[in-house]
Amino acid sequence: MSIPAKTEQSLLKHDELEIVRGTRHPAIYESDVEALKSVKARLRDILGKERTLSRQKRREVRGKAEARGKSFPGTAERPQQRKQVFAGALKRVNRELERLHKLEARDANVEAAHKALALRRAANFVHHPDAGKSADAGMRPKTSKRRRYVIPGAKIGSILRATAVAQAKKDARG
Secondary structure, eight states: OOOOOOHHHSSSSSHHHHHTTTSSSHHHHHHHHHHHHHHHHHHHHHHHHHHHHHHHHHHHHHSSSSSOSOOOOOOGSSHHHHHHHHHHHHHHHHHOOOOOOHHHHHHHHHHHHHHHHHHHHHHHHSSOOOOOOOSSSOOOOOOOOSOOOOOOHHHHHHHHHHHHHHHHHHHHHO
């Protein structure tokens, strides 16, 4: 559940309030990625301190721990609510960073698709015909791409004769 701005004002100090205000609706859209990352780091640090303070207060109330330090800061009265304020602000910053990342990825995908389409269209239309062979006097036969096997006729006959001789020797043996 979100916490109203008036409650945030009563819970936070001035400098903390300025950080949290920067994560609200109109201001967060004007921030760039680097600014959001620095705000995110600052909010995590503050949230960690508040979490520690909140746990300590709960332990003191339950009687599990002694009071820590001589005195707590004046904002330590409601550490759980302060922690919720900072957690909400951190959630807003994370969502905005994710939105910007998705927007950037989408732009990259659209740009790549446009480039691929342009390449495909360019491949479909050939601007100049292939030069081919130069003109000459009359027609020429097309050269065949297949390999030619030239076997002399004497070789063909000798193989047939060798087979016949081998068969005759076999028949004579048995």
